[in-house]
Amino acid sequence: SKWVVRFIIRGLIPWLGHVLEFPKDTIKFLERMKKKHGDVLMVQLGGFYITFPQDPLSLGAFVKETPEKLDFNLFARNLVQQLFGYRSIGNEKQILMTTSHKHLRGAGLEVLTRAMMCNLQNVMLQNIVSSADQTNWVEDRYSCTARILFSGLATYPFLAMHHTSLKEEVNKVLKESGQERPFDPLLHCSFVTAVLQDMTFEMADGCEYHIRKGDRMAVFPYSAFHTNPEIHPDPHSIKYDCFLNPDGSKKTDFYKAGTKVKYYNMPFGAGVSMYPGRFFANNELKQFVFLMLVYFEFELKNPDEKIPDTDVNRLGFGALHPIRDIQFQYRLRF
Structure with missing residues (x-):
């Protein structure tokens, strides 16, 4: 393995970084930065430094990292508090797990x-x-x-598609009451984690990156592999059999540069944050x-x-x- 020093993509605006450009078209932004800086991007957004691992072969290290280093829940709790003024009482996860197992x-x-x-x-x-x-x-x-x-x-x-309409309704109420919703560009990312301690993130090619305590890590599956032409040729064309083998069975073998990709399709997330x-x-x-x-x-x-x-x-x-x-x-x- 070898250590790699990342270039920090700061943007033109101090502290804010690319916070204005990022949410307008997240895919094009990440694709452009990947071509310029490689598979691991460190972007400044609204006062935070966010690391985006873009290599689908390296996603396992992100998903399987211990909660002592990467916390999927901290960002969610902070976001709910910002949007709805709801402060976590600490046991919601257990309640949701119990309810999900009972009804889902x-x-x-x-x-x-x-x-x-x-x-x-x-x-x-x-x-x-x-x-x-x-x-x-x-x-x-x-x-x-x-x-x-x-x-x-x-x-x-249970339906994630309700998130947008709910967010729009909240924004409308806040605007009518003279309040402004705190902006967070990471709303557009499917996986966001808080880095709880200094850690090393190892890519599939053996390169290692130092991730600092207090930063964030985020994965955007849509650009990382859902529309990655190396994994899914011509990904924007409609193909009814793209996830089927010739015999009609479910296709699970997808490759990038000859290497099998474990996380080739993640409509419901992965790891501890998988959609119940x-x-x-x-x-x-x-x-x-x-x-x-x-x-x-x-x-x-x-x-x-x-x-x-x-x-x-x-x-x-x-x-x-x-x-x-x-x-x-x-x-x-x-």
Whole structure:
């Protein structure tokens, strides 16, 4: 192994660093800095020095680091206090773990999944009145229903996609009351940790980096490996079988430069911060897609329309939304 001295990316503004540029388009910022400075970036953002490991082969060292050195919870507690004025009482983690095991696994998960199936069927079929009406193409009759449906899904605290709408509502209330929400550019990162003691971070290539106590480390999976063309060729194209082997089985072997990548896809996080509602989230998405395909036929109004880009403002907050709607029409199959 060898020690490497990192270049600190300070930006033009003292103390603030790149705090204004970073949240505007986090992906482009990290990609540009990676090309210029390599796989380990140390960026100054709002008074903090944040280390971004960008090499997917080295992510295991970050995920498996001991809580005595990297604390995933400290940033979360501070953020909740800034956003909502809620001060941790110290035992929330145990309460959440107990609740999650009760309702999001085993028998509790089965009950929740059955309830979701009934609710989806009720919402989708509640306005069916006659067989004649069922055969006509519809464009917007269920637009209100769709909004209610997705809003209802988001009321479950287990859905990460609710984070953005909740944050917008909080910002609105704070603005109306004459308050300002403290800005934290790391809201756009999926994994943020506080460095509790001086430590050494070893990369897969053997290079070692000194991480200082009081700094932060953050990982942005979307750019590190989800859209990394070395792991997923042509990552922005829609490929229904990108996670399937030729025989239809689940594909788990992905490589970068001939080396197998362990963390090739992290929709629900990893390690101690892995999303507890991942099983229910998978179930409800499969139910929704299944029922929509069983009950309805679909046609694009403009088949040649280009696929819209994604809304970069939602990066790090779950499912990415397109910058505009795709118009389609549908009708019941029966």
